[in-house]
Every structure is written in structure tokens, then in C-alpha cells.
Amino acid sequence: MPSCPWCASRGFETVQSSGLGAVYSFVTVHAAVSAAAAALLPYTVATVQLDDGPRMVGRVEPTGQARIGDRVRPHFVDHPDWTELCFEVVPADGFAGLPA
Amino acid sequence: MSSNRARAAVAGVGYTALSRRSGRSVLSLATEAVGNALADAGLRPGDVDGLASFMVMSDSVPCVAVSSALGMGQLRTVLDLQLGGQAPCHLVWQAAQAVAHGDANVVVVYRALNGRSQQRVGTMHFAGEGGQYRYPIGYDAYLMYVAMWAQRFLYETGQTAEDLGAVAVGQRWYAQRNDRAMRREPLDLDAYSAEPYVVEPFRRSDCTVEIDGACAVVITSLDRARDLPQRPAVVASGCYRAGAHPGLDIGDHLLWEDYTRNYTSWLRDELFARAGVKSGDVDVAEIYDCFTSTVLIGLEGLGLCGRGESGAFFRSGAARIDGRLPTNTNGGLLAEGYLHGMNTVAEAVLQVQGRGGVRQAPRHEVAVVTSGALMDGSAMILTADR
Numbered sequence: 001m002p003s004c005p006w007c008a009s010r011g012f013e014t015v016q017s018s019g020l021g022a023v024y025s026f027v028t029v030h031a032a033v034s035a036a037a038a039a040l041l042p043y044t045v046a047t048v049q050l051d052d053g054p055r056m057v058g059r060v061e062p063t064g065q066a067r068i069g070d071r072v073r074p075h076f077v078d079h080p081d082w083t084e085l086c087f088e089v090v091p092a093d094g095f096a097g098l099p100a
Numbered sequence: 101m102s103s104n105r106a107r108a109a110v111a112g113v114g115y116t117a118l119s120r121r122s123g124r125s126v127l128s129l130a131t132e133a134v135g136n137a138l139a140d141a142g143l144r145p146g147d148v149d150g151l152a153s154f155m156v157m158s159d160s161v162p163c164v165a166v167s168s169a170l171g172m173g174q175l176r177t178v179l180d181l182q183l184g185g186q187a188p189c190h191l192v193w194q195a196a197q198a199v200a201h202g203d204a205n206v207v208v209v210y211r212a213l214n215g216r217s218q219q220r221v222g223t224m225h226f227a228g229e230g231g232q233y234r235y236p237i238g239y240d241a242y243l244m245y246v247a248m249w250a251q252r253f254l255y256e257t258g259q260t261a262e263d264l265g266a267v268a269v270g271q272r273w274y275a276q277r278n279d280r281a282m283r284r285e286p287l288d289l290d291a292y293s294a295e296p297y298v299v300e301p302f303r304r305s306d307c308t309v310e311i312d313g314a315c316a317v318v319i320t321s322l323d324r325a326r327d328l329p330q331r332p333a334v335v336a337s338g339c340y341r342a343g344a345h346p347g348l349d350i351g352d353h354l355l356w357e358d359y360t361r362n363y364t365s366w367l368r369d370e371l372f373a374r375a376g377v378k379s380g381d382v383d384v385a386e387i388y389d390c391f392t393s394t395v396l397i398g399l400e401g402l403g404l405c406g407r408g409e410s411g412a413f414f415r416s417g418a419a420r421i422d423g424r425l426p427t428n429t430n431g432g433l434l435a436e437g438y439l440h441g442m443n444t445v446a447e448a449v450l451q452v453q454g455r456g457g458v459r460q461a462p463r464h465e466v467a468v469v470t471s472g473a474l475m476d477g478s479a480m481i482l483t484a485d486r
Binding site: 001005024027028029030031033034037043047056058059068 | 223234238239241244249252296298299353355359
């Protein structure tokens with residue numbers, strides 16, 4: 001975006017986001033379009049309402065776990081040339097377990 | 101009400117065969133559909149002085165090509181829009197305005213594409229900066245975006261996947277009575293529920309079928325239409341609307357606030373007021389249905405059903421030919437095929453003209469048609485000549 005969609009300002013500053021948010025909606029893909037995505041089937045993509053304001057789309061791991069309203073936190077997945085921002089569902093008690 | 105001279109009507113419709121592989125050029129399809137529509141209206145290519153069409157990522161041919169191929173004379177007005185299913189009602193309304201203002205006497209609106217055998221909109225990547233956030237993560241097909249809205253819509257309105265299924269089942273009944281329809285095998289809710297998901301919550305029968313083909317309609321003044329072979333379908337009103345923050349392309353919904361309401365919610369009041377009719381006056385509804393959910397959102401957006409009541413509307417039989425409001429009487433894009441809503445408009449014309457055959461709605465004085473699924477789109481009201 002070359003300008004702010006709410007005030008048309010062209011001024012920008014970079015802010016750090018917690019990446020925490022909630023699932024606004026989601027889909028689970030069972031038939032992929034691209035070859036790269038086919039390797040992931042089935043996979044879930046959510047529209048996440050970030051606590052900091054904007055919405056993002058991202059894959060939610062594990063597949064099929066997300067429900068509307070679920071709290072999610074960022075989860076980075078490394079690919080050969082890029083890093084993907086995914087999300088994972090935060091259990092209701094707020095404890096998501098220790099990394100394996 | 102303006103004078104008849106200033107009012108416009110649809111005087112004819114034309115189709116090509118619909119198929120999975122036409123084996124022909126898009127220009128060939130376009131000229132055949134336009135020619136058929138003119139013949140239906142009792143007019144000739146030399147009568148045409150306006151053309152309008154639309155294409156997605158250059159999947160069709162421009163108006164001047166059709167004019168050239170059919171040996172038309174001078175074109176006095178033209179519209180080639182880079183839009184998808186949002187366009188048909190908008191273009192018919194623009195054509196009607198051109199006729200009403202004297203900018204043209206006869207305008208043909210068409211859509212032509214090899215949408216199955218060549219460029220397929222369902223899986224194409226749209227140009228622009230929006231795709232960089234979607235395509236790398238496998239969020240890369242139009243049905244995924246509509247499914248994303250559908251999931252939220254069902255959740256917020258307290259409806260379920262069975263309500264989507266009721267749309268597919270209801271429309272298939274009409275498709276079985278439509279020789280043009282691509283999907284004519286019977287469908288009940290059990291068969292629907294047994295289909296595997298494509299993109300959850302959508303199963304196969306929630307999705308349109310991509311096809312090759314073309315469709316066209318002819319618009320002229322009401323006065324002139326009265327002297328032509330078909331009964332005029334009066335263009336009573338039309339509206340285009342893009343809600344605020346419609347995104348960077350037709351698949352970019354990240355700035356759209358509410359996935360449970362599309363453009364129909366925002367154009368409804370203007371559409372009905374301009375035509376001088378109320379939602380309760382509508383006899384036939386042809387609601388854009390690239391996917392089942394857009395029928396439910398459209399019916400609720402137009403106020404033809406209450407919030408959260410559109411699924412029950414289908415399940416109760418209200419959308420059937422003997423119901424309160426026959427809806428998507430050609431089987432819709434779901435079953436007739438994906439001509440991006442040009443065929444949705446043509447079906448509304450046939451219904452208003454009383455040419456629906458075995459699927460003719462018993463009352464057909466007022467029809468509402470919509471074009472488009474998500475952030476932007478258009479709609480139109482057609483009436484009998486009264």
C-alpha cells in the first residue's frame with residue numbers, strides 16, 4: 001500500500017507487533033492449485049484479526065484445529081528462500097506447551 | 101417515471117453451446133452469441149451502434165473485434181471492462197443509460213470465454229500487489245476467498261453447511277429442466293453431504309463449473325422493443341457498488357470489514373428505489389452464484405430474506421418454482437455453467453419475457469438480478485412492460 005487506507009497519509013513508521021490475535025475466519029484446503037501447496041494438503045488458512053489492528057492471512061498449524069474466535073500466536077516456518085509467518089492455536093488456558 | 105422514449109429494454113438473448121472444450125476461438129464464440137441475440141431480437145448487425153463486454157486477465161476479445169467480425173457500422177459507444185462477474189448488470193444498465201440518453205440505439209452486451217479449455221479464472225493469479233500476501237502460502241484460488249467469507253457468514257448468522265447444500269440441491273432441480281445446463285444429474289442432501297470437500301466448507305456442488313461459451317443480450321429503447329418479436333424486458337433500474345476498502349484485486353479481502361455482507365447490502369436501497377418497487381414485489385430472483393454462499397449472502401443483502409434466514413428459505417422450498425420466490429431458475433452458475441453472470445442476466449430476461457419453458461416462474465412481472473460475489477458488484481431490476 002502506498003498510502004494509509006484510512007487517512008491516505010503517505011507517512012510510515014515501522015512498529016513491532018506481538019503477532020497475537022484471533023481467528024476471524026478460516027478455510028481448510030483439500031485440493032491445491034500450486035505444486036508447492038499440494039505437498040501440504042490438507043492445510044488450513046485463517047484470516048487473523050491481530051490484536052494490533054490489521055488482519056493477516058496465514059496457515060494455521062496443525063491443520064483443521066482452528067475455530068472462529070480461537071486465540072492464535074505466530075509460528076515461523078523456514079523455507080529454502082523465505083520464512084513463512086504461520087499461526088498456531090493457543091489453548092484456552094494460555095499454555096501452548098513447550099517446543100518439541 | 102420517465103417517458104417510454106427514455107426507457108430501455110432487453111429485446112433478445114443469445115447463447116452459444118456451452119462445453120468443456122469449444123475447439124474454437126473466443127472471437128468465434130463472441131460473434132455467434134451476439135449474432136444469436138440479434139436474431140432473437142429481430143435485428144441485424146448493421147443495427148448495432150454500441151457494444152459492451154468484460155474480461156478477466158485478457159481472457160476475451162474487445163468490442164471492436166466483434167464489430168469488425170460481424171460487419172457492423174460505426175460504433176457510437178463502447179465499454180471494455182477489466183472486471184469479472186461484477187460486470188453484467190452494470191453493463192446492461194450502462195447500455196440502457198446510453199440508449200435513454202440517445203448515445204446509442206442498439207447496444208449488445210456479451211461475455212465470451214474459453215473458461216475451461218484455456219484461461220481458467222478459478223485458478224488464475226490476478227495481477228497487482230495483493231497477491232504477494234496470498235500466493236506464496238497456498239491461499240491462491242478464488243474459491244478459497246469466497247469460502248473464507250462463507251465460513252464467517254455461516255458462523256455469524258447461525259447457519260450451517262446444510263444451508264449451503266440446500267442451495268445446491270434446490271438449484272439442481274432447475275438444472276434438470278434446462279437443456280443448456282452442464283450439471284443435470286439429480287442431487288439430494290445426502291449425495292451432497294457425501295461429496296468430499298474441495299475447500300472446506302465447500303464441496304464440489306458448492307462450486308460453479310467452468311466452461312467454454314458465450315452469452316449476449318440486446319438493449320434498445322422500450323418504444324423500439326415494442327415493435328420487435330420478443331416481449332420487452334424493461335430495464336427498470338441498475339446499480340454498481342464497491343463498498344469501502346474493496347481491496348487491490350478481486351481476491352484481496354483483507355481490508356473488508358464484514359465478510360457476512362457483500363455489495364448487495366450497500367446498493368439495495370438505491371436499486372429498489374430507482375425502480376419504484378419493493379423487495380416484496382419481486383417475483384423471480386437470479387442471484388450470482390459462483391459458489392452457494394453468495395446466493396445466501398445476496399438474498400439477505402437485498403432484503404429478500406431476513407438475516408440468517410436464507411438457508412431456511414431454500415430448505416422450506418421457497419426458492420422452488422412453486423415457492424414464494426423462484427430463485428436461480430436456470431440452475432445458476434453452479435449448474436448451467438460459469439459465464440460470469442451474463443447467463444444469469446439472460447435467464448432473468450427469459451423469465452420476465454415468459455420464455456422460461458418448463459422452468460417458467462408462474463409470476464414474472466418483476467425480476468432482480470445480481471452480478472458479483474464479494475466486495476463489489478452490480479444488480480438490476482427487470483420488469484414486464486406495464
